[in-house]
Amino acid sequence: MATAEIMQEKVAHPEIRQTQCFIGGKWLPAASGKTFETIHPATEEVIAQVAEGDKADIDLAVDAARAQFDGGEWSQMDARDRGRLMYKLADLLEENAEELAALETLDNGKPIRDSRAADIPLVIDCIRYYAGWADKIEGKTIPIRGNHFCYTRSEPIGVVGQIIPWNFPALMCAWKWGPALAAGCTIVMKPAEQTPLTCLRMARLAQKAGIPDGVINVVPGFGPTAGAALVEHPRVDKIAFTGEDKTAKIIQRAATDTMKRLTFELGGKSPNVIFADADLEAAVAGSHFGLYFNQGQCCTAGSRLYVQASAYDEVVDRLAERNQARQVGDPFDPATEHGPQVDQAQFDKILKYVEYGKEDGAKCISGGERHGDQGYFVQPTLFANVTDDMRIAREEIFGPVLSVLKFDDVDEIARRANDTNFGLAAAVWSRDISKAHLLASKIRAGTVWVNCYNVFDTAAPFGGFKQSGIGRELGEAGLAAYTENKTVTVSLD
Numbered sequence: 001m002a003t004a005e006i007m008q009e010k011v012a013h014p015e016i017r018q019t020q021c022f023i024g025g026k027w028l029p030a031a032s033g034k035t036f037e038t039i040h041p042a043t044e045e046v047i048a049q050v051a052e053g054d055k056a057d058i059d060l061a062v063d064a065a066r067a068q069f070d071g072g073e074w075s076q077m078d079a080r081d082r083g084r085l086m087y088k089l090a091d092l093l094e095e096n097a098e099e100l101a102a103l104e105t106l107d108n109g110k111p112i113r114d115s116r117a118a119d120i121p122l123v124i125d126c127i128r129y130y131a132g133w134a135d136k137i138e139g140k141t142i143p144i145r146g147n148h149f150c151y152t153r154s155e156p157i158g159v160v161g162q163i164i165p166w167n168f169p170a171l172m173c174a175w176k177w178g179p180a181l182a183a184g185c186t187i188v189m190k191p192a193e194q195t196p197l198t199c200l201r202m203a204r205l206a207q208k209a210g211i212p213d214g215v216i217n218v219v220p221g222f223g224p225t226a227g228a229a230l231v232e233h234p235r236v237d238k239i240a241f242t243g244e245d246k247t248a249k250i251i252q253r254a255a256t257d258t259m260k261r262l263t264f265e266l267g268g269k270s271p272n273v274i275f276a277d278a279d280l281e282a283a284v285a286g287s288h289f290g291l292y293f294n295q296g297q298c299c300t301a302g303s304r305l306y307v308q309a310s311a312y313d314e315v316v317d318r319l320a321e322r323n324q325a326r327q328v329g330d331p332f333d334p335a336t337e338h339g340p341q342v343d344q345a346q347f348d349k350i351l352k353y354v355e356y357g358k359e360d361g362a363k364c365i366s367g368g369e370r371h372g373d374q375g376y377f378v379q380p381t382l383f384a385n386v387t388d389d390m391r392i393a394r395e396e397i398f399g400p401v402l403s404v405l406k407f408d409d410v411d412e413i414a415r416r417a418n419d420t421n422f423g424l425a426a427a428v429w430s431r432d433i434s435k436a437h438l439l440a441s442k443i444r445a446g447t448v449w450v451n452c453y454n455v456f457d458t459a460a461p462f463g464g465f466k467q468s469g470i471g472r473e474l475g476e477a478g479l480a481a482y483t484e485n486k487t488v489t490v491s492l493d
């Protein structure tokens with residue numbers, strides 16, 4: 001069969017193999033015996049019952065992680081051998097890429113073309129990248145006063161609790177596991193209740209790769225129970241969290257007594273700025289991708305699109321054309337570009353914001369409705385004549401709703417772009433490279449893309465200014481977030 005024909009065939013639903021807690025290398029039901037449902041967002045069908053872990057399971061998982069960290073096999077292992085196990089995990093992920101992509105699509109609803117082309121390849125790349133770091137984590141020698149030899153050691157932070165969201169379940173898992181494993185930490189992960197399946201599958205592959213039992217533990221369950229137990233646990237050294245800013249503030253308070261190290265990767269309301277001198281075709285394509293990719297369920301979504309006045313109408317028209325052409329439908333069809341939102345709550349929230357947009361006086365150019373009558377599909381929605389004070393321009397929607405605003409010059413746009421509590425990402429489109437660099441320097445955000453959008457690479461640090469986060473993930477900076485610096489001073493007398 002020709003490749004093109006294979007590409008057009010609908011992908012089969014994968015088998016679901018792991019649904020229990022993974023603790024100390026064992027697959028266990030929740031201590032309470034409870035389970036929760038996970039559903040396929042395109043059909044609203046229940047696809048699996050998953051163990052609903054809570055405090056008792058977290059306690060067991062922390063014990064297992066501590067045993068490996070406090071003198072267990074992992075703590076004794078040469079760094080290079082840690083790296084080799086991670087390379088093996090990356091190879092197993094690659095061998096199982098098709099299955100993982102299908103599982104991601106089943107649990108999250110994202111189009112199979114995205115899970116195949118983006119999510120899973122990035123997962124593999126992340127684990128492989130950090131495998132290479134395992135034996136390159138070095139300290140310094142420092143010329144202090146007196147007859148002393150002073151050096152630093154970068155030591156693993158310890159047992160890390162990792163709490164992840166549902167928008168990129170496998171990728172968030174890789175972003176958390178990669179640097180933690182390379183640094184020599186041990187892990188208790190709490191995946192999102194909407195999407196526990198790929199994380200559990202990845203844990204099984206980690207076990208097959210030979211990563212010792214207890215190094216990675218996964219406890220599926222809910223935030224206020226399992227998640228909170230992890231955050232409060234006195235024997236957990238750090239929490240790495242990706243999710244909403246509101247949840248991060250709860251975690252920050254709950255982690256105060258035990259003074260855990262915290263890294264947060266949170267939401268955004270990212271400004272995307274198109275100057276009239278930009279390559280408008282590329283700018284429109286990039287801005288469309290920058291918002292509608294993953295059904296708008298991206299923390300970096302370029303949800304405030306500022307277009308310079310003279311190009312405004314043309315950009316709006318071209319965006320509307322693209323929205324009309326966007327293929328919305330069954331995420332298992334490789335032709336589908338736009339799948340359902342992850343669940344009823346997100347679906348309801350997005351449609352509420354569409355109403356806010358209309359109430360506040362924005363002009364709905366395309367979309368604005370549910371797509372079909374089954375599953376959590378929302379049409380790609382475009383609002384023009386949006387002003388800075390409208391709720392759709394201020395609050396994170398986390399859905400396929402793009403607001404287009406108008407601006408006149410660089411000084412004005414820098415001020416307006418920064419008028420938000422968020423600071424995760426931004427983009428600038430212009431052929432005038434000096435102007436693009438100038439704006440990139442003025443925007444207070446962790447990532448600024450110039451003439452591109454959503455370009456992620458494992459080697460490049462990612463994270464937020466202001467209320468979009470604390471610390472950085474990816475790259476060397478992401479690794480540093482999993483180490484403690486120790487100074488050793490030796491008398492030479």
Ligand code: ADP
Pocket residue numbers: 163164165166190191192193221222223224226227228231242243244245247248250251
């Ligand atoms: P989203 O709106 O994207 O679901 P959340 O911040 O609610 O974002 O969820 C992200 C992750 O945080 C999920 O794994 C969720 O279960 C977890 N979570 C939610 N509430 C808490 C909490 N109080 N303590 C710890 N984790 C939580």
